[in-house]
Amino acid sequence: MGRIIYYSYWGTYAAYTMAAIHAGIYKQDRLPQAEWIAAQYDLCRRYGGQYGNLIYVGLDSRFREIYSLGCRQHSGMVARALKHISKIFQIEEPLCFIDARPMEGKIPGLLQRCSFQWSRTAERLFEAWFSNKYWACLKQVQSAMQELEDGNNI
Template structure:
């Protein structure tokens, strides 16, 4: 099984969701600033890397966890990936895409633009972290719903 956590640029919300999924971030409290900033790829993905899947690790059940930025073309990128795999006779029934964009608030969006697009990392990065912290338990809820629906937590299977 392969799970792709998807966001705009694979720099913020997808990274946090993948980190929660892999147990790198706590589920019972909001992580400290340094815990978020020290995640692999957090606020570090360059524009030319958007559309590139980054392998983050395997979870406790062996599912492969990836992050990918898809800008505002999430369906197009998803279709391209699935089409490529099918054309190369690679099974796609166990590939799942999870959109993390709905959890991104204005602080994270503005911070991401300042940091990644404009290069004002010292201003943008702390703003992204503050936005993530404000919505953190929604990220935890999303990840737990994904795990449950895919049979990685509990006994419900994804349909």
């Protein structure tokens, strides 16, 4: 089986979106319902600024665990640490890290750093970001899933 970790600077924006697509929470043929987008925005508000949180998202069709991780610019260090911790504790299941940083853009950073984070304007900005980035995230997830299907450890 194994564990798949989507990571980015902020673990609740592109990384979570891609992990949710991979786990089948978000469908591949349409945008999620408004309630699901609002729930992800709430997740971003609550946990977006916390780094190092490994967020369990679900299982994929092959029963691999899917996670989201925010690690700022320390992705290489975090990936190595998780791999070595697995070795130390003799966890034999492979870890696969998928980079979601290129999907993120500037809006998540703006939302996390601004004082209007709790306003309706911020929520609309998130909705616009989500609607704009969803299809690019979907394409990356489909590519990653194909690589995994082909036996490649991304």
